[in-house]
Amino acid sequence: MTKKYREIRDPIHSFIQRSELEEKIIDLPVFQRLRGIKQLAMANLAYPGALHTRFEHSLGVMHIAGRLAERLVSDHEIRKLIRLAALLHDIGHGPFSHVSENILEKYYDASKVIPKSKDKIHELITANIIQNNSELASLLSKHDCDRIVGYLQGQRGESIVKDIISGPLDGDKQDYLLRDSYYCGVKYGIFDIDRLIGILRAHQYEHDRSLAVSRDGLYVIEQFVLAKYHMTTQVYRHKVRLISDMMITRALELGIEVDGLDFLKKLYCYDGTQAFIDNYLQWDDARLSSEILYSNREGYALDFFRRLQRRNLFKVVFSKSLREFTAHERDVLSTLSKLPNLRKKIESEITTYLKNDKQEIIDHNYVIVNVFSIKSVRVQSRNDEGSILILTDDQPRMFENESTLFRSINESENDAFIEVYAPIAFVDEVKKMQHRDKCKKEIHEIILDILKNNVNYEQMGD
Numbered sequence: 001m002t003k004k005y006r007e008i009r010d011p012i013h014s015f016i017q018r019s020e021l022e023e024k025i026i027d028l029p030v031f032q033r034l035r036g037i038k039q040l041a042m043a044n045l046a047y048p049g050a051l052h053t054r055f056e057h058s059l060g061v062m063h064i065a066g067r068l069a070e071r072l073v074s075d076h077e078i079r080k081l082i083r084l085a086a087l088l089h090d091i092g093h094g095p096f097s098h099v100s101e102n103i104l105e106k107y108y109d110a111s112k113v114i115p116k117s118k119d120k121i122h123e124l125i126t127a128n129i130i131q132n133n134s135e136l137a138s139l140l141s142k143h144d145c146d147r148i149v150g151y152l153q154g155q156r157g158e159s160i161v162k163d164i165i166s167g168p169l170d171g172d173k174q175d176y177l178l179r180d181s182y183y184c185g186v187k188y189g190i191f192d193i194d195r196l197i198g199i200l201r202a203h204q205y206e207h208d209r210s211l212a213v214s215r216d217g218l219y220v221i222e223q224f225v226l227a228k229y230h231m232t233t234q235v236y237r238h239k240v241r242l243i244s245d246m247m248i249t250r251a252l253e254l255g256i257e258v259d260g261l262d263f264l265k266k267l268y269c270y271d272g273t274q275a276f277i278d279n280y281l282q283w284d285d286a287r288l289s290s291e292i293l294y295s296n297r298e299g300y301a302l303d304f305f306r307r308l309q310r311r312n313l314f315k316v317v318f319s320k321s322l323r324e325f326t327a328h329e330r331d332v333l334s335t336l337s338k339l340p341n342l343r344k345k346i347e348s349e350i351t352t353y354l355k356n357d358k359q360e361i362i363d364h365n366y367v368i369v370n371v372f373s374i375k376s377v378r379v380q381s382r383n384d385e386g387s388i389l390i391l392t393d394d395q396p397r398m399f400e401n402e403s404t405l406f407r408s409i410n411e412s413e414n415d416a417f418i419e420v421y422a423p424i425a426f427v428d429e430v431k432k433m434q435h436r437d438k439c440k441k442e443i444h445e446i447i448l449d450i451l452k453n454n455v456n457y458e459q460m461g462d
Helices: 020-026 029-036 054-072 076-088 098-107 121-132 142-152 159-165 171-184 193-198 215-236 239-257 262-268 274-280 285-293 300-309 327-334 340-358 429-453
Strands: 006-010 014-018 200-205 208-214 315-321 368-374 389-391 396-398 415-422
Touching: 006 054, 014 020, 014 054, 020 029, 020 076, 029 054, 029 285, 054 076, 054 159, 054 171, 054 193, 054 200, 076 142, 076 159, 098 121, 098 239, 098 262, 121 142, 121 274, 142 159, 159 171, 159 208, 171 193, 171 215, 193 200, 193 215, 200 389, 208 215, 215 389, 239 262, 239 300, 239 368, 239 415, 262 274, 285 300, 315 429, 327 368, 327 415, 327 429, 340 368, 340 415, 340 429, 415 429
Parallel strands: 208 389
Antiparallel strands: 006 014, 200 208, 315 415, 368 415, 389 396
């Protein structure tokens, strides 16, 4: 007898089917929490429709991973677990999604948690939840939970299983490109998903199988990779997204380090205990915002969140490509996130300059230096997971070498920028441009002087 599948209406995939087991997991509080975590944090300040959440994204990833598994994996049990791994892949996300990732990386308890070189803290939390949550344990065996975690970490099963869940063409990327495009109201992330799924193949190599693309699918892969690149440049690196993310990050850092907010310490200082996880699963975007905004605790966190609530965002007072620095200076600036003392010194010196220039009292905590990069479209084609394989008549070849379009692109041509954000007010657009032109020169000189006079960068990271 054919198992009955329930259908969910979805604006991206039309209908998403879910099995009885999947339906029970979706209905668990541990999964329903994802309804309260927006996919793109506060990107809705630039794209008002970007209010979609990790909940519907997870359903979409399950749907795509299921379609891929149906085509490429014959074992029914493995197909079931692939769908479950895709469904649960984001269950460890914290408030404001990727913003929480950065805070968790900074404040986890290193005396109790020792991550391996490639482990990310939010991924350890995801694994902890799947393997130890009592709600999930009521529906999944320990063996299945361990296999799901193994699939998510790429440590179990054939390579093709990893490729479906976490590879350059995985279900996660396919869903977020289409979903983010739809809710942001842009066309940058559109690609032919049915054609893409149709041209994927299982490539046998010795005793393993991996995901590959038929030769006639080259052009849809070009479309997909360009969609990812354009979404990065136009949405994920939009200035309002960058500024709001950095403001949330700074608010949480100051809330922990200066305001002394215990609830933030408990939320972000991961120690591997069940008590941490139990508390962590009680938080989403709304609760974190409300706790900061309405708990009558004066401090930095409150002020930053009030500004975000009112869309009183910091302004870009300085922006420069790292290409305008020497190779050595670029190397240092590109690792600025690992050199907190150097970063603080740069922010402090810029604060002094802005005080004198604008005759305004500016706290150095309100000056934020942000260094970010946009990898070349050729590098983005393989992301961090490895190259896309194209099946030719003789042997598989790497996509970026097989594509005429991508072969002509210089892989080393990445874009990287250093920007400074501050709560500067401008009377009009003319004054704004005049001030920005002046800052471009003066702040550049400040950064160069600091880099020249502080040569022991390793100590600046202590």
